Amino acid sequence: MSFLTIDNVIKQFGNLQVVKGVSIEAEKGEFIVFVGPSGCGKSTLLRMIAGLEETSEGTISIDGEDLTHADPADRHVAMVFQSYALFPHMSVYDNIAFGMQINKVPKAEIKARVLEAARILQIEALLERKPRQLSGGQRQRVAIGRAIVRKPKIFLFDEPLSNLDAELRTQMRVEIAKLHQEIGATMIYVTHDQVEAMTLADRIVVLRGGLVEQVGSPAELYDRPANLFVAGFIGSPRMTFLPGRIEAAGDAEIRVSSSAFARPQTIPGPFAHLPDVNSTVTLGLRPESFRIDATDPVLTATVEITEHLGGSTIVHARTSDGNSLVMATSGRAELCPGDALPLACIGAPHVFDAQGLSLAATRR
Amino acid sequence: MKTITPQAALGYLVLAVFVFLSLLPLWMALKIALTHPSDVYTSAASLTPETFTLGNFLRVMGLPSDIELTASRASPIDFMLALRNSVIYTALTVSGQIFFSALAAYAFARMSFPGRDLLFFAFLAATMIPSMVLFIPNFILVKQLGLLNTFTGLVAPTILMTPFAVFFLRQFFLSSPKELDEAARLEGASQFQIFWRIALPIQKGPIATLGILLAIQSWNEFFWPFLVGRDASVRVMAVALSDFMSQTGRGNPDWSGLMAAIVLSIIPVITLLVVFGRQIVESLQTSGMK
Numbered sequence: 001m002s003f004l005t006i007d008n009v010i011k012q013f014g015n016l017q018v019v020k021g022v023s024i025e026a027e028k029g030e031f032i033v034f035v036g037p038s039g040c041g042k043s044t045l046l047r048m049i050a051g052l053e054e055t056s057e058g059t060i061s062i063d064g065e066d067l068t069h070a071d072p073a074d075r076h077v078a079m080v081f082q083s084y085a086l087f088p089h090m091s092v093y094d095n096i097a098f099g100m101q102i103n104k105v106p107k108a109e110i111k112a113r114v115l116e117a118a119r120i121l122q123i124e125a126l127l128e129r130k131p132r133q134l135s136g137g138q139r140q141r142v143a144i145g146r147a148i149v150r151k152p153k154i155f156l157f158d159e160p161l162s163n164l165d166a167e168l169r170t171q172m173r174v175e176i177a178k179l180h181q182e183i184g185a186t187m188i189y190v191t192h193d194q195v196e197a198m199t200l201a202d203r204i205v206v207l208r209g210g211l212v213e214q215v216g217s218p219a220e221l222y223d224r225p226a227n228l229f230v231a232g233f234i235g236s237p238r239m240t241f242l243p244g245r246i247e248a249a250g251d252a253e254i255r256v257s258s259s260a261f262a263r264p265q266t267i268p269g270p271f272a273h274l275p276d277v278n279s280t281v282t283l284g285l286r287p288e289s290f291r292i293d294a295t296d297p298v299l300t301a302t303v304e305i306t307e308h309l310g311g312s313t314i315v316h317a318r319t320s321d322g323n324s325l326v327m328a329t330s331g332r333a334e335l336c337p338g339d340a341l342p343l344a345c346i347g348a349p350h351v352f353d354a355q356g357l358s359l360a361a362t363r364r
Numbered sequence: 365m366k367t368i369t370p371q372a373a374l375g376y377l378v379l380a381v382f383v384f385l386s387l388l389p390l391w392m393a394l395k396i397a398l399t400h401p402s403d404v405y406t407s408a409a410s411l412t413p414e415t416f417t418l419g420n421f422l423r424v425m426g427l428p429s430d431i432e433l434t435a436s437r438a439s440p441i442d443f444m445l446a447l448r449n450s451v452i453y454t455a456l457t458v459s460g461q462i463f464f465s466a467l468a469a470y471a472f473a474r475m476s477f478p479g480r481d482l483l484f485f486a487f488l489a490a491t492m493i494p495s496m497v498l499f500i501p502n503f504i505l506v507k508q509l510g511l512l513n514t515f516t517g518l519v520a521p522t523i524l525m526t527p528f529a530v531f532f533l534r535q536f537f538l539s540s541p542k543e544l545d546e547a548a549r550l551e552g553a554s555q556f557q558i559f560w561r562i563a564l565p566i567q568k569g570p571i572a573t574l575g576i577l578l579a580i581q582s583w584n585e586f587f588w589p590f591l592v593g594r595d596a597s598v599r600v601m602a603v604a605l606s607d608f609m610s611q612t613g614r615g616n617p618d619w620s621g622l623m624a625a626i627v628l629s630i631i632p633v634i635t636l637l638v639v640f641g642r643q644i645v646e647s648l649q650t651s652g653m654k
Binding site: 050051052072073078079081082083085087088099102103146150272279280 | 537541543544546547548549550552553557561562565566568
């Protein structure tokens with residue numbers, strides 16, 4: 001049995017079902033990220049694990065114990081909130097020590113554990129300060145410190161970096177990854193930022209509309225998205241989608257044409273299911289799947305905007321049939337709006353059927 | 365340099381008139397309190413005391429004074445006893461109301477139980493009942509309980525809570541982030557521990573404001589203490605001042621003594637307003653009560 005087992009949980013608010021039967025398993029020490037757009041139920045699911053929301057149906061077990069309806073304090077979980085939820089009238093020390101003080105842990109032990117957490121998070125010098133005297137990043141560290149000292153079975157993070165500026169967010173992301181390496185605890189992390197999900201997670205759970213769209217490692221989700229939604233959500237810049245049509249379908253390969261392509265493309269198998277010949281499909285290409293090739297271009301696009309990121313360039317272009325296309329290229333591409341861009345594809349495009357499911361992968 | 369428009373000048377003028385009209389009675393009370401009793405009528409038209417003396421204040425407080433009066437008027441009231449009673453009455457009312465109102469307000473703001481909103485609206489509706497209507501049943505109840513002329517009887521109707529205090533604090537509890545309660549809950553705090561150690565200390569500003577408002581209200585409370593606390597041992601300042609009025613000679617009241625007592629009695633209230641005035645206004649604005 002897994003360390004954390006979420007079995008077919010449902011959350012109902014009146015007539016509104018926010019989580020619609022989600023099952024997830026996490027192993028001890030794993031870093032799981034729930035990712036999805038606003039309103040997909042990821043925070044609600046996290047709060048259900050914490051016990052802050054009642055579970056309408058299904059079960060939640062931690063370390064083999066069914067804790068579906070247990071009090072939050074009895075679940076051995078610690079949570080870091082988006083707003084940090086630091087007690088404003090208490091010093092940093094008291095904020096970190098609060099839970100232990102409530103549970104009447106001996107003072108000497110409280111002190112030792114607070115100092116240890118402060119050392120790990122490098123906030124020893126801040127222990128006497130009040131939260132209002134701290135920067136956003138420092139507050140975040142204190143919130144994490146409050147979670148660490150409890151030695152929980154599972155750490156829950158609810159969009160902990162969303163209130164920080166871009167630079168600090170990157171820095172704290174690295175620190176959370178280091179912390180996970182250092183203490184090796186099971187962590188469940190909620191974010192709507194797919195970059196955070198990709199960089200932190202051992203496994204990502206992509207949610208939409210209260211349902212799991214796909215579970216997998218960041219590489220799996222990037223390389224083999226199960227459906228159009230995951231393909232579009234994971235990866236930045238976004239995948240380019242082009243309309244296509246099946247010319248020929250066989251177990252070993254299929255041939256697809258597109259109004260954007262100069263000639264049909266061959267997609268090698270194996271396939272989870274074969275589409276009908278002449279059926280419409282959607283072709284997906286990652287930004288790095290394009291390269292400029294004037295000798296034998298597969299498609300031609302017109303440059304609209306170029307974004308120079310220093311070491312790489314993002315090119316926003318429009319295909320001959322009017323679809324938007326995003327290409328990433330290393331180095332500094334000297335392109336101007338209006339330039340014709342002859343492109344070849346590196347590797348085969350992802351193919352999604354009329355229902356939006358990938359022909360290559362059907363993991364859900 | 366900032367120029368003042370005619371409209372602004374008119375505004376300031378109107379404000380100045382209001383300030384003058386508001387302060388005039390206070391100033392007149394102070395002027396009479398500083399005037400020798402024999403000169404009260406001769407200097408009535410003047411805005412300043414003709415003969416300046418602190419004797420009225422001294423004799424009101426029962427201290428030796430240079431003002432010689434007849435025995436019946438020498439000590440108009442037992443000022444210090446009335447002061448003590450007012451302090452006890454105010455302290456009991458304020459501390460009780462804040463504690464119990466905060467408990468109720470927190471429950472209305474944070475806990476979910478059947479009929480919560482209905483109960484709260486019933487509570488709010490109670491603010492519309494004129495206090496006069498409640499005096500008679502409350503008086504009969506306190507009398508039948510044998511609590512007349514006791515501090516228990518004095519504070520009985522108000523020590524638990526008032527709709528105003530509950531509504532005022534509920535607004536602040538509602539505005540404090542729910543995550544704080546949830547964080548404490550995850551740490552293992554009970555509902556009362558969350559209230560006592562998190563919710564209440566965070567609201568110390570509004571609670572202080574409420575305390576000041578309630579203190580001013582209790583300090584000035586007259587009718588209820590007048591009904592149930594006539595005995596000197598529990599008679600509060602407002603009642604003592606009124607008794608003093610009725611005891612002095614008809615047609616020739618001891619105005620200077622009375623005004624000295626009034627000035628002394630309002631010093632605590634004025635002090636509270638001067639020191640905490642801004643905080644009171646800010647808290648009232650935040651609570652949406654004004």
